[in-house]
Amino acid sequence: MGIHGDYMEQDYSVVYRNVQYPRLEFKTGKLLLILPEDEDEDKILSRYSSWIEEKKKIINDALVASKDKEIRTVYDTDFKTIVYEFIHQYSDDLGKKPNNVFFRVMNSKWASCSRNGNITVNMLLRYLPERQMSYVIYHEMVHLFEKRHNIIFWNKIEEQFPDWKVLENDLFVYWFLVQREVHAENRMLVSSFEVPVFDQFLLTDSPGRREHEQCIDWSDHC
Numbered sequence: 001m002g003i004h005g006d007y008m009e010q011d012y013s014v015v016y017r018n019v020q021y022p023r024l025e026f027k028t029g030k031l032l033l034i035l036p037e038d039e040d041e042d043k044i045l046s047r048y049s050s051w052i053e054e055k056k057k058i059i060n061d062a063l064v065a066s067k068d069k070e071i072r073t074v075y076d077t078d079f080k081t082i083v084y085e086f087i088h089q090y091s092d093d094l095g096k097k098p099n100n101v102f103f104r105v106m107n108s109k110w111a112s113c114s115r116n117g118n119i120t121v122n123m124l125l126r127y128l129p130e131r132q133m134s135y136v137i138y139h140e141m142v143h144l145f146e147k148r149h150n151i152i153f154w155n156k157i158e159e160q161f162p163d164w165k166v167l168e169n170d171l172f173v174y175w176f177l178v179q180r181e182v183h184a185e186n187r188m189l190v191s192s193f194e195v196p197v198f199d200q201f202l203l204t205d206s207p208g209r210r211e212h213e214q215c216i217d218w219s220d221h222c
């Protein structure tokens with residue numbers, strides 16, 4: 001019962017599905033519980049109260065930090081030119097280039113790298129400083145070699161971006177800023193306010209899932 005008082009109805013939502021294990025998500029910035037039909041929500045809220053509080057704090061800190069940052073605007077064509085320049089540069093450095101590069105507005109990630117070696121870049125990235133922009137491109141290009149965020153992956157990232165942890169956090173903070181600014185500017189562009197699919201905001205109470213809990217990402221490889 002204890003925790004229930006801390007969670008007013010508007011603070012989270014629950015859906016019951018034909019799933020084997022409970023799942024907790026902060027994908028939209030608000031807690032969503034996906035529960036097996038016979039699961040008790042109070043029990044789950046209580047069991048994961050520290051995880052829930054920690055995630056809420058991270059999201060709230062990012063919202064606060066986003067107020068100190070500013071977005072800049074680069075025209076679409078200039079943005080694509082900048083991205084292609086980074087791709088050429090990193091293709092030389094890494095000795096591998098993507099098969100295709102696509103651009104589109106995405107609601108849940110800054111960029112992604114497919115199994116076929118195609119990189120998709122979120123057009124909203126054009127609001128970010130070039131340093132963060134270049135990091136996103138490099139991150140995806142390292143995925144051409146290593147799909148997972150393992151030690152091999154991060155070692156390769158560290159060669160080019162020793163401050164990758166700061167940059168990862170920046171990307172999270174900027175996500176809120178861009179969503180807020182762009183949302184205000186053009187309501188049609190982004191349909192909903194979402195937290196990118198950082199794996200650390202997903203928790204499945206299933207065996208084998210644990211190894212991914214520490215995985216931080218805004219792309220789709222975890």
Ligand SMILES: [Zn+2]
Pocket residue numbers: 139143149217218219220221
């Ligand atoms: Zn990644």
